Amino acid sequence: MARLIKTEKEVEGRYTEQWIVVDEDALDQWPEGPLEVVGREVPRIDGHDRARGLAGYTADVRLPGLLQAAVLRSPHARARVKSIDLSPALAADGVRAAVGPDDIEGLTDEPAYMGAAVAAVAADTFGAARAAIDLIDVEWEELEPLLDPDEAVKQGSLLDESVTYERGDFERGLAEADAVVEAEYRTQVVLHNSLETHQSIAHWEDGGLTIYISTQYIWGVRAAVAKQTGLPEDKVRVICLAMGGGFGSKNSPGDYTPIAIELAKRTGQPVRCALTRREENVAAGNRNATIQRITAAARADGTLTALGGEFVNAIGFSGWSSSTEGPMQMLYACENMRTVKHSAKLNLPPMAAFRAPGFVEGTFGLECLLDELAAKLDIDPLELRRRNYADSDRMDERPFSSKQLAECYRRAEPHWQRRNEVRASSSGPWKRGVGLASQIWYGGGGPPSYAWVRVGSNGHAQVVTAMQDIGTGSRTAMAQIAAEELGIPVDHVHVSLGDSARGPYATLSAGSSTIPSMGPATRSAAADAKRQILEIAAQRFNLEERVLDLKGGKIVSADGGAWELTEITGLLEDAQILGNGARGPNPTGMRVLTFGVQVAEVAVDVETGEVRVDKIVAIHDVGRVINALGASSQVEGGIIQGLGHTLSEERLVDPHTGRVLTQSLDAYKLPTIADVPEIVTDLVDVPDPHLTNLGAKGLGEPPIIPVAAAVANAIRDATGADVRSLPISREEMLKALREAEAKKRVPVGTASS
């Protein structure tokens, strides 16, 4: 029965309270461990299409009469448009329409960051559109930009009010400590750089509007477009069949969708508005920079007595303020805490969620500081973490629905024990060391989310739901789950997704929520179909329903009878069995989180500052694993993105003008295949007994979280140098080595910090 409840909904660590109608989750979880299909290594079911270039991305959609848009973006970090004349652009060859700041929301005459959209044109070709943009006559009044985050906090230029969190007595915790460490950690701005740039096509047709868009949230785009246009939601159809990466940056319609909609309306033709790579590096969102001035205090036995600090999120002109202080608040059982977070609003491009926003940054600070503390106390860093293990959530004293971090630590032990051997392998200027860092994050998903399963006369099943597969393999995971429940081979299951007109509401693919939200809905739909098949079979074979089951593509009975599934479904000719499924509620009064630990082995050339990561072992607890193959790919992908964040990636801005300097992929350094270390993936794979009919949590984000801290801690182990600022360029590494040298030369007792 449907039940109306008021519940907390969590996305990327942001909680909102809302009314939700949930269906009771009547299914028992499957037994632990790999099953027939679930938990096994299954190659992606759409792999051949993608590999052969047959998958239809938004970038590949071709419609008759399709026009191309180009956008005039502010070259200035802060300016006023004194005058703008679109008419030279409108008069150019091939141009069909132009819009300026007065025409739609999203175009502005007061750009507050470089890349803010000011005007746009639609033309027959993209070349003609770009050329026309240059003809727009604009008179800019340049204004002084605000670029320094500390200055912004001082001036009160804040995106949100500052947030203070306290528990226990922070000062008393400091007073009780035998050792206190304080340090300032900094993280840089990094860019998502999905290979398919942000883009959409707007097509007014059939009295409504169809939007083809590269998105992580079909239903969010549908709601936003309906609001923008005043159309009823069911007149807006949003399609994303294949998607070329998002990493958090594609949760909303952006500025390009409203632009395409208005230009399509004015021309009566479909319009594509696609960002170029250079626009992507400026105006498509970013992981904001942070400053973390943090303190950790402990007794001689390693018990943490206080944790705290001031966190400045340097957010850009818009976005939201993620929980950089979250790992400090949640990871350890520390009684006394005080964190203050400031959200600096700057004349820089907007922040957008990027794979575990806040926690990637905050974990770098916290987990490095903990190793500084371990060194001061002369305690093994892994042991220090064990001594401060949290048995319940310290934010609101709720029990964890499941937590296998201790098991992760146990499995990390042999890799951690290699550090004497690794250190001893140092030779010449190459110093080697081992470091580790823990991970905590959300990833429990939640309702509402729905799926349908239909079974035809051939005994094959189709999962129908309007979710999106952003490249994580969620399509394959749904096929596995339906196949498992129906007892049929995975290649007898097809999955229809990516179209709001074909299937029920599905969650956004962000916050590691697709599998924990959609997986249980799909299983529930498959179980509904299975129940109906068994009811029909019971009547056909004059048996009791309870003695029947579906296994290996057959209907089997407890007394050993077996019939091909098609003996029942085949009776139905064109009729179909239709199963309906919904995601049940999250466990009441419990905190659903993911955990893990990573161990890094690095080599540092102390003469050149070159850092080479040789190996990363990633051990994570994400509940039940659905696809062992896809899961290892997610872990590797997260670690490789993490290594870019740690070592090479940085969006650079001119400190005087606020102009973005790294706009192309030769300037912005993404990792290549040559940068990849050995990666060992080890997933605990124990279902969360309290979470849904699957016990599965999300895996998209956890693996990127501890990478930077594990690498920086390994660097400290190798060289004694504290790197406290990302990325760890050669310059940064050499600076840290010089500081470590200088510290060594100061006699003990006279050091100022």
Added chain:
Amino acid sequence: MIELEVNGQRYELEAQVGRSLADVLRDDLGLIGTKVACGEGHCGACTVQLDGVPVLSCITLVHTVGPRRVTTIEGLRDHPLVDAFVAADALQCGFCTPGQIVTASALVAANPSPSKDEIRHAMAGNLCRCGTYPKIEEAISSWQG
């Protein structure tokens, strides 16, 4: 009027001077398997082969192709590397994958059993933001021409 030989088919077409091979393949010939991700020769997504040599089609002017044979992913759909990539899970979002396979197929044609370093050298110009690199290395290593 220019002539192009693409995947064994001859085409005659009108193309304005200055257009890239990638745009002509995608927009005039409908061969959308070739992806354009940066449009300035930095990422490798648009890789095609000219006489078996990988080139970046987004910065190759179509008028400079001449009589060289163009091979795109559409001409490599039955290449055994496609199965090897899928079996190893060497793709996630898949946007870079056609370019990866075009580059990799040129590598194994020239060097049927490349070493790890040779694979990394040959593939270093093909970026993958999802981070499928370990599986790409595995797919190419596992395939015995």
